[in-house]
Amino acid sequence: MNRKLILCVTLLLLQATPSVLAQQPNASQRSYQQARRVLDDAIEAHGGLEALRAIKDFTLKEKGKIHARFQSPAAEPPFVTGTSEETLIIDTERGFVFDDLKTANAGFNNWIRTVIKGTEGQTFDMWSRTATPIPNPSVNNFRGQIRRLPPFVLLEALDRAPTLRWVGEDEIGGKRQKVISVLRPDNQVLALSFDAQTNLLTRYGYLYADPITGDSEIAQNYSNYRTVGKLKLPGGRVLYNSGGVIQETEFTDLQINTRPAESVFQGPNDFEKLTTPPATPPPPAVSKIADDVYLLQGLAGGTHNVLFVAFNDHVLVIEAPEQIIYANNSVLALAKIKETVPGKPIKYLVLTHHHSDHAGGFREYVAEGTTIVTTAETKKSLEKAATSESSLLPKLSRQKLAIETIEKKRIFKDDKHVVELYDIGPNPHANEILVAYLPKEKILFQADLLNAAANGTIPIAQDATISFSEKLQQLGLSVEKIYGVHGRFVTPQELQTSIERRRASELKVGTN
Numbered sequence: 001m002n003r004k005l006i007l008c009v010t011l012l013l014l015q016a017t018p019s020v021l022a023q024q025p026n027a028s029q030r031s032y033q034q035a036r037r038v039l040d041d042a043i044e045a046h047g048g049l050e051a052l053r054a055i056k057d058f059t060l061k062e063k064g065k066i067h068a069r070f071q072s073p074a075a076e077p078p079f080v081t082g083t084s085e086e087t088l089i090i091d092t093e094r095g096f097v098f099d100d101l102k103t104a105n106a107g108f109n110n111w112i113r114t115v116i117k118g119t120e121g122q123t124f125d126m127w128s129r130t131a132t133p134i135p136n137p138s139v140n141n142f143r144g145q146i147r148r149l150p151p152f153v154l155l156e157a158l159d160r161a162p163t164l165r166w167v168g169e170d171e172i173g174g175k176r177q178k179v180i181s182v183l184r185p186d187n188q189v190l191a192l193s194f195d196a197q198t199n200l201l202t203r204y205g206y207l208y209a210d211p212i213t214g215d216s217e218i219a220q221n222y223s224n225y226r227t228v229g230k231l232k233l234p235g236g237r238v239l240y241n242s243g244g245v246i247q248e249t250e251f252t253d254l255q256i257n258t259r260p261a262e263s264v265f266q267g268p269n270d271f272e273k274l275t276t277p278p279a280t281p282p283p284p285a286v287s288k289i290a291d292d293v294y295l296l297q298g299l300a301g302g303t304h305n306v307l308f309v310a311f312n313d314h315v316l317v318i319e320a321p322e323q324i325i326y327a328n329n330s331v332l333a334l335a336k337i338k339e340t341v342p343g344k345p346i347k348y349l350v351l352t353h354h355h356s357d358h359a360g361g362f363r364e365y366v367a368e369g370t371t372i373v374t375t376a377e378t379k380k381s382l383e384k385a386a387t388s389e390s391s392l393l394p395k396l397s398r399q400k401l402a403i404e405t406i407e408k409k410r411i412f413k414d415d416k417h418v419v420e421l422y423d424i425g426p427n428p429h430a431n432e433i434l435v436a437y438l439p440k441e442k443i444l445f446q447a448d449l450l451n452a453a454a455n456g457t458i459p460i461a462q463d464a465t466i467s468f469s470e471k472l473q474q475l476g477l478s479v480e481k482i483y484g485v486h487g488r489f490v491t492p493q494e495l496q497t498s499i500e501r502r503r504a505s506e507l508k509v510g511t512n
């Protein structure tokens, strides 16, 4: 080896040394760096960090369509299309919210106004003319609505920069996308898709297990970008859930930093003032409502109840609630039922109607060997759900899926207990819908037809409630207490009052 060569090799080694000593970025660092470039480019494309951070308030008017996926009167598509109209004014700096939302869909016609001012907030039911205080109000209650503007989604992602990762390339509507992920404070792994040409946000969403459709994505798509001052903002959005589109809206007006007067953030002051609902609902608990008749309240995050009856040699359960994001509610329900009535097999599960939040928890009962009792339409939808391939939902043994259907009426009885089931459909809420009547106890159990609010008040009757009340009269049942899947029990007198209030209100039947 001559000297020249040795010098050369030494020089090469010396040159190489710093990069050998410096740590090579590993796979997750490279993934972060790539994702960070995508986010930085997007922030630039939307108007630049300074312009994004300068958004203090916005006024957004929307008009749109709602698609009641698995929440329509019929189980099969086409799902009914309702309408939504909203005015949303948010001032993030002062912590102010004004939201006026009208929706009409599947037997329910709601007009709700929400006002939040710092740590004070109220919800106004514009049809019932009632004002309900919001427990622990904050502008952050409207995080989901704030994300209707992509700048807030980007800033949220920037705040969580160390959790950014490159996901890959994709195509949406024929356009190439760069996709990155970020871990949101609520522990959702969000995928953000950016148009590869414009770097504008096309979509954000996260994966979840849907009780009916299986592996699914809750997502929001943005479209029709336009220039508003220094910013690029969309002209509409599409919301995805339960395996498809649930809302499509057009931004009919969007203004930034108008600093709305404080007087804008106010609701009507002549409405009946109701009590504040609990900030967090009580945990699930069983209460005995008559001999061998129990109510499990507070399932699915505090919103759903289950009724069960201990017959001499078995248990009959009504309803298997599940959330949109599958959360093993029936595991908890089964444990509570077995604890309350030990040693008796759970022979029947009655499902009132096909909606995912009422029937979605059926899988665990099938595993128990329980026979499902429901209407023909719900049977069809469950059989379809049973075929959805999902690695996120519990496995379902199709051989064990046993469903018996009810035409108009079925009676379950032994020497001490009687439960009568009636299909009281068609109802604006569901074409086929079962109610359970316990003649000895004069108890009726229903789902979605009459719902007490979280603070226990009974709102004015919706179309679904009016139809329910008419069917009850036709059946001529002697009822003292109407229990429901949602909320506290209601007396027939309260039902009557709710219908009379509806008659006196400006909301007309069938105004969908």
Ligand SMILES: [Zn+2]
Residues within 6 Å of the ligand: 353, 355, 358, 429, 430, 447, 448
């Ligand atoms: Zn329903």
